[in-house]
Amino acid sequence: MKKIFLFIAIAFSVVTNAQVTKVSLQASGLTCSMCSNSINKALKTLDFVDKVEADIKKYTFEISFKSNSTVDFEMIKKKVEGAGFTVSGFVASIVFNNVQVTNNQPINIGDKIFYFVNAGGQSVNGVKEIKIIDKGFVSLKEFKSNPYPNSSPHTYHATL
Amino acid sequence: MKQSLFIVILFLSLPGKGQELFSATEPASNIAAGSIGFRLDNSIMNEINSSKINYHLIPEVIIGVSKKLMIQGNLFFSNRNKNFAAEGGSLYAKYRFLSHDAVQRHFRMAVFGRVSYNNSDIHQEEINMYGHNSGYEAGAVATQLLRRVALSTSLTFLNALDNGNNNKFPYGSKNNQAINSTLSIGRLMFPKEYRSYKQTNINLMVEFLTQVNTGSGKYYFDIAPSVQMIFNSQSRVDIGYRNELSGTLLRTAPNGFFIRLEHTFFNAFK
Numbered sequence: 327m328k329k330i331f332l333f334i335a336i337a338f339s340v341v342t343n344a345q346v347t348k349v350s351l352q353a354s355g356l357t358c359s360m361c362s363n364s365i366n367k368a369l370k371t372l373d374f375v376d377k378v379e380a381d382i383k384k385y386t387f388e389i390s391f392k393s394n395s396t397v398d399f400e401m402i403k404k405k406v407e408g409a410g411f412t413v414s415g416f417v418a419s420i421v422f423n424n425v426q427v428t429n430n431q432p433i434n435i436g437d438k439i440f441y442f443v444n445a446g447g448q449s450v451n452g453v454k455e456i457k458i459i460d461k462g463f464v465s466l467k468e469f470k471s472n473p474y475p476n477s478s479p480h481t482y483h484a485t486l
Numbered sequence: 487m488k489q490s491l492f493i494v495i496l497f498l499s500l501p502g503k504g505q506e507l508f509s510a511t512e513p514a515s516n517i518a519a520g521s522i523g524f525r526l527d528n529s530i531m532n533e534i535n536s537s538k539i540n541y542h543l544i545p546e547v548i549i550g551v552s553k554k555l556m557i558q559g560n561l562f563f564s565n566r567n568k569n570f571a572a573e574g575g576s577l578y579a580k581y582r583f584l585s586h587d588a589v590q591r592h593f594r595m596a597v598f599g600r601v602s603y604n605n606s607d608i609h610q611e612e613i614n615m616y617g618h619n620s621g622y623e624a625g626a627v628a629t630q631l632l633r634r635v636a637l638s639t640s641l642t643f644l645n646a647l648d649n650g651n652n653n654k655f656p657y658g659s660k661n662n663q664a665i666n667s668t669l670s671i672g673r674l675m676f677p678k679e680y681r682s683y684k685q686t687n688i689n690l691m692v693e694f695l696t697q698v699n700t701g702s703g704k705y706y707f708d709i710a711p712s713v714q715m716i717f718n719s720q721s722r723v724d725i726g727y728r729n730e731l732s733g734t735l736l737r738t739a740p741n742g743f744f745i746r747l748e749h750t751f752f753n754a755f756k
Contacts, residue, residue, distance in 0.1 A: 354589045354592075355587030356592070357631060358507075358687060358716070359685065360507075360687070360722075363683050363719035363752070364518040364521070364752055367752040368752065368753060371753050382681070385589060408519035410515055410519075410553055411587060412585075412587040414587070465588060465589075466586070
């Protein structure tokens with residue numbers, strides 16, 4: 327009986343062939359270029375990262391990934407925190423293949439599960455930028471105004 | 487006193503962005519986790535009532551253990567007692583327990599402690615765990631980074647013990663403790679606009695450092711302005727001058743130049 331329920335649950339969750347092409351990250355708690363450089367170098371040590379383009383003026387980092395690699399959002403956030411700073415913005419570019427996106431329905435993308443909070447039940451196709459809004463991926467001020475429950479590993483709340 | 491206040495106000499009104507890597511003190515931030523820094527601290531101090539120059543050389547290793555914890559180890563060399571000799575060393579740790587970050591700003595607090603050993607003889611009432619006295623110190627520091635200004639303040643409790651080589655602390659068991667307090671202000675002057683990591687950063691700092699001996703009540707009040715250059719967003723040179731503004735503590739060589747060189751290897755270990 328349990329196995330049937332599990333099968334049905336899997337069948338009803340939406341599986342996609344989408345993948346993360348890049349992440350645009352903004353860091354907070356810093357002003358100087360040496361601080362920015364410590365984040366830049368820390369991000370480059372991640373084995374799934376291909377290139378990091380830093381905009382020192384805007385405190386943003388455009389991260390592109392090696393093809394066929396699993397992008398670990400938690401590890402990216404941990405690298406910024408290890409350097410001594412925090413993530414204030416995290417936008418991932420994801421390729422969607424005609425995925426039906428409804429509010430608060432889990433969408434599986436690779437090894438991650440996303441819950442979109444502003445979706446209108448539309449079909450999503452092509453490269454879309456999604457903003458992660460969980461704690462640690464937005465500023466504390468922003469999180470407090472919209473506190474989503476603590477996620478399980480690899481589960482994220484996002485806006486389209 | 488009025489002159490120093492004027493300098494501070496003038497400094498604060500200059501346009502620019504904040505910088506909080508201070509020269510004479512440590513801010514509440516640490517170096518990145520997994521990074522190793524090497525520092526060479528040089529002090530060229532004028533001995534009071536003499537033409538002699540007291541030269542102190544302190545090489546240091548800094549390790550970023552985690553995002554919250556940093557440890558440092560250093561060795562003390564100086565020429566105060568006739569020849570240039572090794573006099574001891576210290577171990578230092580700083581733990582950042584609070585960090586509120588926003589874009590281009592942060593408020594951080596940390597606690598720190600140092601254990602020092604020095605084998606040279608003591609001929610000043612000032613207690614200094616960074617190249618003069620054996621003993622320990624513990625304190626807390628708070629740093630505020632804003633777009634234009636970085637401000638840091640610290641409070642440290644110091645306890646001097648007898649130095650090595652039978653050099654006892656000569657001012658009595660009631661006068662071997664002190665409280666240090668500091669106020670540091672820093673400002674990023676150049677570049678006016680960030681374009682690349684290769685641009686040289688120039689920061690101006692002014693720091694106020696005081697000590698009050700809890701036994702005798704004697705004190706000193708110093709000012710330490712400095713210029714800091716950061717090369718390649720990885721190496722750092724600080725050049726400053728420390729000067730006693732007022733004080734009643736007996737000090738051998740309170741005034742002089744300091745030059746500090748530092749290089750950080752990011753992601754040196756996992």
